Amino acid sequence: ETxxxxxxxxxxxxxxxxxxxxxxxxxxxxxxxxxxxSAKKPLELMFVYNFKEQxxxxxxxxxxxxxxxxxxxxxxxxxxxQPEDSALYLCASSLSSGGAxxxxxxxxxxxxxxxx
Amino acid sequence: AQRVTQxxxxxxxxxxxxxxxxxxxxxxxxxxxxxxxxxxxxxLQLLLRHxxxxxxxxxTADLNKGETSFHLKKPxxxxxxxxxxxxxxxxxxxxKLIFGTGTxxxxxx
Numbered sequence: 044e045t046x047x048x049x050x051x052x053x054x055x056x057x058x059x060x061x062x063x064x065x066x067x068x069x070x071x072x073x074x075x076x077x078x079x080x081s082a083k084k085p086l087e088l089m090f091v092y093n094f095k096e097q098x099x100x101x102x103x104x105x106x107x108x109x110x111x112x113x114x115x116x117x118x119x120x121x122x123x124x125q126p127e128d129s130a131l132y133l134c135a136s137s138l139s140s141g142g143a144x145x146x147x148x149x150x151x152x153x154x155x156x157x158x159x
Numbered sequence: 160a161q162r163v164t165q166x167x168x169x170x171x172x173x174x175x176x177x178x179x180x181x182x183x184x185x186x187x188x189x190x191x192x193x194x195x196x197x198x199x200x201x202x203l204q205l206l207l208r209h210x211x212x213x214x215x216x217x218x219t220a221d222l223n224k225g226e227t228s229f230h231l232k233k234p235x236x237x238x239x240x241x242x243x244x245x246x247x248x249x250x251x252x253x254x255k256l257i258f259g260t261g262t263x264x265x266x267x268x
Binding site for chain 1: 191193202203204249254255260261
């Protein structure tokens, strides 16, 4: 499958649960991102991985833990979340040349997370 | 601080009417700006970037450094243009793409 694929598309979890979001890209990109999309707020960049190395952690609480085992896969591990963490989590990828972002991101369809 | 402002949450027009989606930015360096679009039930995707100076689906956007604006325009709106539109700014120093809150465009028949 081409493009950026996210699973699951919907997730409901309690505050004590541990779950993970998965993202896969088959575009040959080297950079991958997690964004959070909440109602009435701009898209918030959470994490950036460039050639599997984390280059950005945008002051994200430790209850969100990213993992990038290779350039094609990105995970977001979730643990003891709060109800305000309910949002749409978007994964994206891009080409990264010498660290320079071209600005063109390819997004997945998102994982809708509800924390009860 | 870098910031992208889209003042309108919703813009409603009739088919054939001109459309202007506003975007203002705050950035100390030389900006690179983009418009992304999300159609119903589709993923967010790049519409156009200012350095390309191209027209995509009839949309154009001109960077105005004096007014720090990058408004998206189309002379005659079509129903299929109905979507969420996000303006974004690339911070070259941090490689971060900063998004605005988005404007929903509704085009009525």
